[in-house]
Amino acid sequence: MLTQALAGERAAFGALVRAHQRSVYSLALRMLSDRHAAEDLAQEVFLQLYHNLASVSSEAHLGFWLRKVTMHRAIDRLRRTPRYASAAPEEAAAAASDTEHADPMLERRLRSLVSELAPAARAVVLLRYQEDLDPVEIARTLKMPVNTVKSHLKRSLAQLRERMNETADALT
Amino acid sequence: MSPDLENEDLERRLHGALEAVDPGERFVPGVLARIAAEPAHAQRPPRAAAVVSWLAFGLAASVVVAVLLAHEWQLRRIEEGREARRQLVEALRVTDEKLNLAYRAVNTQQQAAPAEHSGA
Numbered sequence: 001m002l003t004q005a006l007a008g009e010r011a012a013f014g015a016l017v018r019a020h021q022r023s024v025y026s027l028a029l030r031m032l033s034d035r036h037a038a039e040d041l042a043q044e045v046f047l048q049l050y051h052n053l054a055s056v057s058s059e060a061h062l063g064f065w066l067r068k069v070t071m072h073r074a075i076d077r078l079r080r081t082p083r084y085a086s087a088a089p090e091e092a093a094a095a096a097s098d099t100e101h102a103d104p105m106l107e108r109r110l111r112s113l114v115s116e117l118a119p120a121a122r123a124v125v126l127l128r129y130q131e132d133l134d135p136v137e138i139a140r141t142l143k144m145p146v147n148t149v150k151s152h153l154k155r156s157l158a159q160l161r162e163r164m165n166e167t168a169d170a171l172t
Numbered sequence: 173m174s175p176d177l178e179n180e181d182l183e184r185r186l187h188g189a190l191e192a193v194d195p196g197e198r199f200v201p202g203v204l205a206r207i208a209a210e211p212a213h214a215q216r217p218p219r220a221a222a223v224v225s226w227l228a229f230g231l232a233a234s235v236v237v238a239v240l241l242a243h244e245w246q247l248r249r250i251e252e253g254r255e256a257r258r259q260l261v262e263a264l265r266v267t268d269e270k271l272n273l274a275y276r277a278v279n280t281q282q283q284a285a286p287a288e289h290s291g292a
Contacts, residue, residue, distance in 0.1 A: 010204060010207075013204075013207075014200050014203075014204055017199070017200050017203050017204075018200050021194070021195055021199050021200065022192040022193065022194050022195070023192050025192075025193070025194070025195035025199065026190075026192040026193050029193065030190070038195075039195055039199065039202070042195060042199070043199075043202055043203050043206055046203045047203065047206055047207060047210075050207055054222045103185075106185065106189075107185065107188055107189035108189075110185060110186060110189040110190075111189050111190065114186075114189075114190065125186070125190075126190060129183070129186040129187050129189075129190045130190040130191070130192060132187075157179060157182060157183070160182060160186075161179070161182050164182070
């Protein structure tokens with residue numbers, strides 16, 4: 001698919017987008033907490049990919065490249081537009097997958113709390129739990145020392161656990 | 173909801189809560205439309221764009237090499253001119269020396285001849 005897209009086949013490039021759109025769009029949505037901004041950013045990422053396809057060497061490299069560009073663009077947009085950084089997290093919280101889960105309310109609350117994390121910490125948490133990357137891969141993607149990734153994860157988990165327990169206490 | 177979420181439980185729930193979502197059917201056509209809306213030069217397929225870039229680079233490199241070769245040829249011609257001039261000056265100097273020797277020899281013979289006549 002990559003080779004065909006590289007040869008300039010629009011249909012092959014479309015298939016490539018379809019294969020990676022969930023990951024790119026979800027990262028953008030959970031970083032920006034805004035559906036329109038997320039869709040726009042995700043499209044920009046694929047546009048950039050179209051022009052840089054020759055520099056992508058394999059499917060694995062493609063995944064790494066897409067995650068890296070998405071996160072850097074999202075963090076950059078958060079810096080330039082503070083509106084997104086302080087946006088109400090309802091949209092990110094509502095962005096549930098198609099899969100049915102045991103406790104949709106709890107998951108919705110978790111998504112909302114993740115969207116309230118600081119951008120760098122949010123990026124680390126998303127790459128860890130949405131993309132299943134290990135700390136070394138996250139460090140490479142975000143160009144961050146591995147120890148910084150680990151401390152972001154530790155602090156974010158502590159913060160999320162504390163806030164979730166507060167929510168539970170308020171409900172009981 | 174559990175009163176005290178353990179780390180492992182929280183991580184499991186995070187995996188569930190942060191599953192990727194689909195942007196919808198309109199996403200791919202949206203991306204392709206944005207590509208199509210770009211100026212013609214930006215729309216070239218990646219490999220064609222790469223080929224054009226390499227051709228441009230090759231052409232620019234050829235021009236630089238041609239200029240360097242022309243400069244080198246010019247320097248060689250100047251050096252050859254200097255060498256020819258040096259050889260000409262040397263030849264003139266040698267000729268001058270020989271003429272001086274010949275002149276001195278003729279002068280010496282002429283001065284010697286009247287003295288012989290007067291002595292006789």
